[in-house]
Amino acid sequence: KNEVEQSPQNLTAQEGEFITINCSYSVGISALHWLQQHPGGGIVSLFMLSSGKKKHGRLIATINIQEKHSSLHITASHPRDSAVYICAVNYGGSQGNLIFGKGTKLSVKP
Amino acid sequence: DVKVTQSSRYLVKRTGEKVFLECVQDMDHENMFWYRQDPGLGLRLIYFSYDVKMKEKGDIPEGYSVSREKKERFSLILESASTNQTSMYLCASSSPGQGASQYFGPGTRLLVL
Numbered sequence: 001k002n003e004v005e006q007s008p009q010n011l012t013a014q015e016g017e018f019i020t021i022n023c024s025y026s027v028g029i030s031a032l033h034w035l036q037q038h039p040g041g042g043i044v045s046l047f048m049l050s051s052g053k054k055k056h057g058r059l060i061a062t063i064n065i066q067e068k069h070s071s072l073h074i075t076a077s078h079p080r081d082s083a084v085y086i087c088a089v090n091y092g093g094s095q096g097n098l099i100f101g102k103g104t105k106l107s108v109k110p
Numbered sequence: 111d112v113k114v115t116q117s118s119r120y121l122v123k124r125t126g127e128k129v130f131l132e133c134v135q136d137m138d139h140e141n142m143f144w145y146r147q148d149p150g151l152g153l154r155l156i157y158f159s160y161d162v163k164m165k166e167k168g169d170i171p172e173g174y175s176v177s178r179e180k181k182e183r184f185s186l187i188l189e190s191a192s193t194n195q196t197s198m199y200l201c202a203s204s205s206p207g208q209g210a211s212q213y214f215g216p217g218t219r220l221l222v223l
Contacts, residue, residue: 031209033211033212041198041200041216042214043202044214045211045212048211050209086152090209097143098153100152101152102151102152
């Protein structure tokens with residue numbers, strides 16, 4: 001069964017800290033997505049990766065295809081970064097369907 | 111700016127009622143999806159559609175049906191609502207092909223009494 005595991009499940013940080021959220025998956029994929037969900041429900045796509053590294057502002061996402069692992073980093077964290085971060089993958093053979101991790105709840109304290 | 115809208119943000123229904131949740135996207139996307147999200151379980155796929163009048167079961171289709179009569183609109187139907195269908199329901203759309211980003215609606219929080 002294709003599975004996506006995230007760690008940690010919950011994370012509390014002080015403002016300014018460097019944060020890392022990890023995602024591992026079990027089978028070959030065509031793409032990996034990082035999503036953000038704020039309280040209230042709306043989900044936005046942060047990154048889509050198939051190799052290497054992407055950066056957007058204070059957010060950095062990396063993927064290691066051989067190790068089946070991705071990380072999301074947040075530099076100089078801020079309370080407005082508090083949200084649930086979700087990793088999702090398109091596995092080979094799918095038609096655009098995603099398999100989701102259970103999410104990492106991040107709380108950044110001022 | 112891309113947009114996926116859902117007909118209600120909050121909904122309260124009684125057991126046995128028929129419930130319609132509607133999703134509309136303005137991006138001319140072929141793919142549309144319905145998920146439910148429950149604490150500790152993450153997002154689970156109920157149904158998806160790759161084209162008008164086409165539907166495929168996801169991981170948890172029992173107790174649900176869908177309708178896609180127009181490309182921009184994808185409806186989720188609870189034929190006879192039950193308390194275990196109390197959940198957050200999220201709609202998404204994407205262009206075709208592997209790796210395409212999905213765009214999510216704001217969600218409908220459904221409470222079945």
